[in-house]
Amino acid sequence: xxxxxxxxxxxxxxxxxxxxxxxxxxxxxxxxxxxxxxxxxxxxxxxxxxxxxxxxxxxxxxxxxxxxxxxxxxxxxxxxxxxxxxxxxxxxxxxxxxxxxxxxxxxxxxxxxxxxxxxxxxxxxxxxxxxxxxxxxxxxxxxxxxxxxxxxxxxxxxxxxxxxxxxxxxxxxxxxxxxxxxxxxxxxxxxxxxxxxxxxxxxxxxxxxxxxxxxxxxxxxxxxxxxxxxxxxxxxxxxxxxxxxxxxxxxxxxxxxxxxxxxxxxxxxxxxxxxxxxxxxxxxxxxxxxxxxxxxxxxxxxxxxxxxxxxxxxxxxxxxxxxxxxxxxxxxxxxxxxxxxxxxxxxxxxxxxxxxxxxxxxxxxxxxxxxxxxxxxxxxxxxxxxxxxxxxxxxxxxxxxxxxxxxxxxxxxxxxxxxxxxxxxxxxxxxxxxxxxxxxxxxxxxxxxxxxxxxxxxxxxxxxxxxxxxxxxxxxxx
Amino acid sequence: xxxxxxxxxxxxxxxxxxxxxxxxxxxxxxxxxxxxxxxxxxxxxxxxxxxxxxxxxxxxxxxxxxxxxxxxxxxxxxxxxxxxxxxxxxxxxxxxxxxxxxxxxxxxxxxxxxxxxxxxxxxxxxxxxxxxxxxxxxxxxxxxxxxxxxxxxxxxxxxxxxxxxxxxxxxxxxxxxxxxxxxxxxxxxxxxxxxxxxxxxxxxxxxxxxxxxxxxxxxxxxxxxxxxxxxxxxxxxxxxxxxxxxxxxxxxxxxxxxxxxxxxxxxxxxxxxxxxxxxxxxxxxxxxxxxxxxxxxxxxxxxxxxxxxxxxxxxxxxxxxxxxxxxxxxxxxxxxxxxxxxxxxxxxxxxxxxxxxxxxxxxxxxxxxxxxxxxxxxxxxxxxxxxxxxxxxxxxxxxxxxxxxxxxxxxxxxxxx
Numbered sequence: 001x002x003x004x005x006x007x008x009x010x011x012x013x014x015x016x017x018x019x020x021x022x023x024x025x026x027x028x029x030x031x032x033x034x035x036x037x038x039x040x041x042x043x044x045x046x047x048x049x050x051x052x053x054x055x056x057x058x059x060x061x062x063x064x065x066x067x068x069x070x071x072x073x074x075x076x077x078x079x080x081x082x083x084x085x086x087x088x089x090x091x092x093x094x095x096x097x098x099x100x101x102x103x104x105x106x107x108x109x110x111x112x113x114x115x116x117x118x119x120x121x122x123x124x125x126x127x128x129x130x131x132x133x134x135x136x137x138x139x140x141x142x143x144x145x146x147x148x149x150x151x152x153x154x155x156x157x158x159x160x161x162x163x164x165x166x167x168x169x170x171x172x173x174x175x176x177x178x179x180x181x182x183x184x185x186x187x188x189x190x191x192x193x194x195x196x197x198x199x200x201x202x203x204x205x206x207x208x209x210x211x212x213x214x215x216x217x218x219x220x221x222x223x224x225x226x227x228x229x230x231x232x233x234x235x236x237x238x239x240x241x242x243x244x245x246x247x248x249x250x251x252x253x254x255x256x257x258x259x260x261x262x263x264x265x266x267x268x269x270x271x272x273x274x275x276x277x278x279x280x281x282x283x284x285x286x287x288x289x290x291x292x293x294x295x296x297x298x299x300x301x302x303x304x305x306x307x308x309x310x311x312x313x314x315x316x317x318x319x320x321x322x323x324x325x326x327x328x329x330x331x332x333x334x335x336x337x338x339x340x341x342x343x344x345x346x347x348x349x350x351x352x353x354x355x356x357x358x359x360x361x362x363x364x365x366x367x368x369x370x371x372x373x374x375x376x377x378x379x380x381x382x383x384x385x386x387x388x389x390x391x392x393x394x395x396x397x398x399x400x401x402x403x404x405x406x407x408x409x410x411x412x413x414x415x416x417x418x419x420x421x422x423x424x425x426x427x428x429x430x431x432x433x434x435x436x437x438x439x440x441x442x443x444x445x446x447x448x449x450x451x452x453x454x455x456x457x458x459x460x461x462x463x464x465x466x467x468x469x470x471x472x473x474x475x476x477x478x
Numbered sequence: 479x480x481x482x483x484x485x486x487x488x489x490x491x492x493x494x495x496x497x498x499x500x501x502x503x504x505x506x507x508x509x510x511x512x513x514x515x516x517x518x519x520x521x522x523x524x525x526x527x528x529x530x531x532x533x534x535x536x537x538x539x540x541x542x543x544x545x546x547x548x549x550x551x552x553x554x555x556x557x558x559x560x561x562x563x564x565x566x567x568x569x570x571x572x573x574x575x576x577x578x579x580x581x582x583x584x585x586x587x588x589x590x591x592x593x594x595x596x597x598x599x600x601x602x603x604x605x606x607x608x609x610x611x612x613x614x615x616x617x618x619x620x621x622x623x624x625x626x627x628x629x630x631x632x633x634x635x636x637x638x639x640x641x642x643x644x645x646x647x648x649x650x651x652x653x654x655x656x657x658x659x660x661x662x663x664x665x666x667x668x669x670x671x672x673x674x675x676x677x678x679x680x681x682x683x684x685x686x687x688x689x690x691x692x693x694x695x696x697x698x699x700x701x702x703x704x705x706x707x708x709x710x711x712x713x714x715x716x717x718x719x720x721x722x723x724x725x726x727x728x729x730x731x732x733x734x735x736x737x738x739x740x741x742x743x744x745x746x747x748x749x750x751x752x753x754x755x756x757x758x759x760x761x762x763x764x765x766x767x768x769x770x771x772x773x774x775x776x777x778x779x780x781x782x783x784x785x786x787x788x789x790x791x792x793x794x795x796x797x798x799x800x801x802x803x804x805x806x807x808x809x810x811x812x813x814x815x816x817x818x819x820x821x822x823x824x825x826x827x828x829x830x831x832x833x834x835x836x837x838x839x840x841x842x843x844x845x846x847x848x849x850x851x852x853x854x855x856x857x858x859x860x861x862x863x864x865x866x867x868x869x870x871x872x873x874x875x876x877x878x879x880x881x882x883x884x885x886x887x888x889x890x891x892x893x894x895x
Contacts, residue, residue, distance in 0.1 A: 228605075279609045282693060282715075306602030308610060384574070384582060391581040398578040400563035403513070404739070438739075440600035442616045446623060460629055465612035470699035472612055473629040474726075477654050 003029040003166070005356060006186055006195035008173055008209055010037035012149055013337050014201035015156040016349030021356065022163035024363040029193060030157065030165055031186065033172035033205075035467025036427045037420065038153035040203040041341070044227065044278065044310025046254055046267060047149050048241055050340040051088060051141030053108025053116065060320040062111045065340040067347035069143055075346050076147060078372035079155040082259040088144035088241035089119070089128065091295060092137045097245045101139040108141070115142040130237045130296050144241055148259050149342050150430050154420075159373045161419040163366060168193070169423075170467065173202075176212040184331070197356055198331045204275040204313040206321075206335035215327040218335050222275045223312040225267025226284040228292075230303040231438070235261040242295050253291040255299075260433070265292040265299070267310070278309045306440065312338040320344070322351060330359070376431075377414060380406040401451070402444040404437020409451060416455045423456065425449060426466040449473075483507045483799050485573045485587035487564050487740065490519020491781050492772025492788040493593035494547040497556050499792030500591075505799050509557045509585060511564055511575050517551060518544035519595055520618070521781065523625045526646055528673070532782035543781060559583070567744050571767055589767040589795040592741055592755070593788065596734040596773040598643070604732060608695025611702075617643040617731040624650060632727025636704055637661040638692045640668035640675070642779070642868070644731025649678035651729075658682070659725060662690040662706055664713055667842045669733075669868040671779060691715065692728065701726050734777045741770065751819040752776040758808065759825045759833045760794025761787065766803055769795050776821050776836070779870045783836070787821075804828075807885040809852075813837055816893035818867075825875070827883060833875045837891055839865045847894040848873060853887050865893060 005021060007014045010032035018030040032039070049072050055061035076083035092098045101118055108116045117140045124138045125131060161167050175187040176198065183194045202209040207218040235257055244252040255265050268284040285307050293299060315321060315336025325331040334352055337344070357363050379387065379397060391398040396410035415422045415431035422428045425435070428448050435441030435448065449463045449472060456463075461473040483505050486493045489512030497510050516522060521529070524540030531537055534546070551558060562577040573585040598616040615631060621643065623631045633656050637644045640663040648658045661679060666689050668675055679686050687706070693715050694705035708719035736754040747756045747764035754775040755763040761771050771791035772784045808824040820837045835850075843865040850858035850873055858873055865871065873891065883889075 229602075276698070279694075279696075280607045282607045285605065285607060301605065304602065304605055306600075307605055307607075387576070388582045391576070391578075395578040395581070398576050398581055399561060400513070400565075400576065403563065403737075406563075406565065438600075438735075439597045440602050442598050442600055442619050445615070445619055446627065450627075460627060464699075466699070468699040470612035473623060473631055474633055475630055477624055477628050477630055 001029070002183065002194040003027045004195065005029070005197045005199060006031055006184065006193060007199040007201055008186070009040070009201040009203055010153070010157060010167065011040050011042035011201065011203050012038065012153045012156070012342055012345040013334055013348055014199070015153045015160065016345045017199055017201060017334070017352045018160040018165045019156050019163070020349040020353035022160045022165050023353070023366055023369050024357065025366050026356075026363055028165045029168055029195065030160065031168045031171045031173065031193070033170070035169050035424055035464070036422070036430070037157045037167070038150035038430070039466070040276070041311050041313050041337070042149050042153050042203070044308050045149055045225070045312070045339070045342060046256070047146055047258060047264065048088070048254070048256065048342070049083070049145040049147055050343045051108065051116070051144040052111050052113045052340065052343070053104045053139070053141060054246065054340065055111065057107060057110040060322060061340060061344065064320065064344035064347040064351065066112050068340070068344040071346040072145065072147065072343070076152065079152070079159060080373060080375040081147065081152045081155045083145055083147045084259055085143065085145040086240050086257065087140060087142045088243060089124065089138035089140055090243045090245060091124070091131065091135045092245060093132075093134055093294075094136065098137050100245050101137060104139055113141065113143065116140070128238055128240065128242070130298055131242065132295060132297050146241065146256060146259050147342070154431060155373055158419045159370070162373065163369050167420040173209060173212065196330060197359070199334060199352060199356070200332065201334045203337070204311050206313065206333060210325060210333055210335070213325065213327050213331055215325045215331070215333070217326060218321060218333060219316055220275070220335065221314045221316065222272050222277070223314045223338070224270045224272045224277065224284075224309050225312060226280050226288055226307065226309045227264055227266030228285060228288060228304050228307045229258070230263040230265065230299070231305050232261045234263050234299070234303045237263055237296055237299065244291070244295060253288055253295070255292050255295045262305070265289065275311065278311065280307050280309045284309075305438065314338050320348070322348065332356070377411050379408045379411060401447050402434035402437060404439050405433045407432050407434040412448060412451050413455060416452065423452070424464045424466055425452065425472065428452065479572070479584045479586050481507070482509050482585055482587045484509070484589050484591065484795055485585050486510045486591045486593055487573070488512065488519065488593035488595060488772070488774070489517040489558060489560070490593065490595050490772065491521055491544065491547065491784050492595070492774070493591065494551050495785045495788035496591045496593055496769070496771055496792040496795070498547065498550055498554065499789040500796045501554055501556055503793055503796030503800070505796045509559065510551070511562045511573070512558065512560045513563045515561050517548045517558065517560065523621050524646070525625050526650070529781050532780065533785050564740060567740055567768070569744070588799050589769065591791055591795055592763070592768065592770040592774050593772050594737045594740065594774045596736045596777055598730070599733040599735055601730060604730070606692055606695055609697055611695070611697040611700055613697065613701030613726050614695060614728045615730070617641070617647045617729045620647055620729050621650065624654060630654060630656065632656060634659065634725045635727045635729055636692070636723055636725045637729045637731060639663065639730055639732035640670045640686060641731040641733060642670045642674050644729065645670045645674040645678040647729060647731070648684050649682060652682050652684065658684050659723060660685045660687050662687045662692060664691045664709060665689070667866065671868055672866070693720065695728065701728055704728055734773065736774045736777065738774060741774070744768070749819060749823055752821065756823045757821065758806065759790075759822045759829055760797065761791035761822065762794055762798070767798055776819065779868060783870060809880070809883045809885065809887045809889060811835060811889045811891070814890050814892045816840055816843070817891045820891055825880065825889070827880060827885060829880060830877065832877050833880065834872050835875060835889070835891065836870055836872045838870055839867055839893055842866050843893055843895055849892050849894050851890045852883060
């Protein structure tokens with residue numbers, strides 16, 4: 001197949017670029033090496049929409065963060081993705097740290113962040129009674145918020161696909177050549193596609209992908225961050241995103257509610273060798289928990305539901321790299337997208353789309369472009385009357401599959417048959433929350449496998465957890 | 479809204495026994511709500527034998543034990559709704575449930591019996607470091623894949639936790655041709671029944687590694703192995719004892735948690751040790767007309783005891799439905815010095831019969847004494863050759879003793895070595 005643009009990497013950045021391009025009559029392929037979108041850096045991060053006071057003024061990070069954060073509420077609204085503008089606090093524990101807050105505030109104001117204010121101890125503890133009493137002040141940023149990064153990415157890809165983008169999974173680009181027409185030829189182990197423009201949005205693999213065209217200018221240092229997710233019972237311990245004063249390695253350990261009502265703590269920050277090493281470590285998790293206690297001393301390990309690790313695609317330039325490759329101006333690198341990458345992604349989408357349109361010398365508008373996606377059914381959030389009407393229309397919504405999260409068979413079927421729908425158990429989990437509750441899929445896991453097999457016309461033992469060799473069953477019993 | 483005398487939440491051994499006994503006691507309009515496609519609960523996947531030795535005085539498999547009750551329910555006029563999930567129970571005992579055929583059901587019940595059973599503790603609760611690959615699953619989930627679906631969840635297995643389901647699955651996987659490399663147990667003793675250790679591990683030469691745990695999980699897509707380590711007296715891994723064990727499956731049998739989300743949402747009083755409601759001798763909770771029995775109340779070792787307890791709850795509910803609410807004066811019960819908990823947590827002084835107290839100890843004891851006191855005065859003393867956390871114990875408080883007790887008095891049970 002031949003495309004105008006091939007985007008390598010279906011993380012939040014690639015997804016946003018794809019959606020922006022789908023506003024035009026441009027044939028776009030969104031290529032992903034994994035079995036689903038949002039499987040790399042996007043999958044596991046702090047899920048924060050940052051206000052934008054961290055980045056150095058004048059950098060792409062500063063510009064795109066503030067722009068992205070301002071786009072986020074409306075974007076989430078049309079895509080039916082939960083976004084909660086709960087605001088953030090950077091907490092100071094000493095006089096020195098208050099000075100640091102002043103610096104952050106000045107920097108934020110220079111970046112154009114609205115509403116920044118330093119709260120004194122009384123105001124702070126009134127707002128956050130569970131905060132460590134030793135906290136003396138905080139920088140309040142009202143525009144910060146929380147969003148689920150994979151939910152945002154899934155919704156964005158669904159919307160892009162509805163508007164004509166092709167989503168190609170399980171395509172690991174191992175070679176990029178040029179054909180006689182001057183187009184790129186992207187090769188995986190068993191498939192080939194052609195494209196006039198290539199956008200390298202490969203996250204922590206951006207350096208490797210760039211080197212496929214001989215561009216060795218990019219260095220990505222994978223930096224692991226470990227997190228712990230805590231039960232809904234403690235989801236309201238804090239009502240804002242709580243940061244500690246940042247260090248060289250990142251924004252430190254935060255404590256935040258999630259859009260689903262849990263509490264998230266993390267991340268650690270460890271530079272690692274392997275770009276997809278998402279293993280948690282006992283020391284890392286221990287450090288996360290102890291440091292989180294500095295913010296909220298009443299947390300206990302009993303409330304931990306699960307822990308996980310994500311990778312930041314850190315670039316030593318300390319800024320986003322968004323530019324045409326020096327080797328080929330039809331190859332655009334979108335690299336080093338680490339924090340505030342999620343917050344910036346909507347703005348990166350617009351920025352990169354404009355670069356492509358400009359390079360193409362303009363493009364026709366897609367008159368059929370639909371900005372939103374239909375609201376997915378969320379049985380658990382409905383009232384009795386809505387539920388009655390829903391089941392009357394389709395009785396698959398009358399069968400609860402995931403007990404802990406109250407997810408119906410109908411919602412799982414919807415997730416499988418959505419544009420760019422789920423093809424494995426984790427794909428269903430990310431789209432519906434089936435298996436994300438207290439029992440972690442103990443009861444519903446096997447039912448989800450059954451539904452996937454039935455809806456996809458496969459055998460039970462062909463269904464995987466997350467693609468590749470992650471099979472769940474090993475054939476029949478004796 | 480449909481009016482019922484009694485709504486029973488859950489059609490496993492507890493729910494069926496409770497409904498049947500309530501019917502025998504004269505309750506007329508009873509409905510059992512079951513979320514699975516069949517009655518029987520978890521027994522349906524427990525195809526091994528060992529059930530019914532106490533209650534039926536014969537050895538049955540899980541499905542056989544369940545079948546005896548299913549038949550009785552089917553022969554009665556008790557109404558059953560399968561594939562039906564209860565979403566909530568209101569303050570005035572209106573049960574809201576949902577299924578494919580009826581849609582949203584609202585049942586106005588005079589009394590409710592909670593019999594939802596329990597679930598397994600998942601990996602996340604243990605906070606084991608490592609990757610999140612396929613091949614890590616609870617023993618009960620594995621049991622369903624093997625016994626109900628007929629599929630193998632793995633070939634080379636390490637089991638963490640020596641709870642009964644883990645032990646049973648060690649044997650089951652071996653019989654199906656898998657290699658079970660070991661069962662690791664964090665504690666210095668197994669929480670499983672002695673007979674299961676002998677029949678499921680010893681008979682198949684499967685090593686039981688006590689004071690050992692899994693500290694790391696390896697594998698990108700499917701599990702490739704685990705790191706195990708010895709633990710010290712504080713259950714912390716001992717550096718230098720780490721060992722890599724290649725395997726494609728890690729099965730967890732690390733405890734059961736009563737499934738009380740419905741009851742918690744009702745604001746019922748809870749026992750922090752059992753993770754179940756606080757009940758009196760009729761298994762009535764702090765919410766009038768709401769009773770609880772079986773594993774939703776506290777995790778049992780044998781289904782036979784579940785049946786007995788559920789019959790008590792069935793009688794209790796019948797009393798409530800037919801006789802109405804009465805004022806109760808309670809004496810409390812409490813486990814101390816080695817006794818983790820007691821069910822029931824309180825006894826109505828007006829109760830007319832003897833009351834059996836069920837309890838569990840927190841450690842293994844040999845040649846110990848069980849001492850029961852009332853307001854500090856010893857009233858019962860029993861010698862036991864062996865006490866273990868995996869096995870439920872009981873003592874009987876005779877009715878003539880109860881008659882001498884006062885409101886707010888306290889019955890305590892303790893172990894004396």
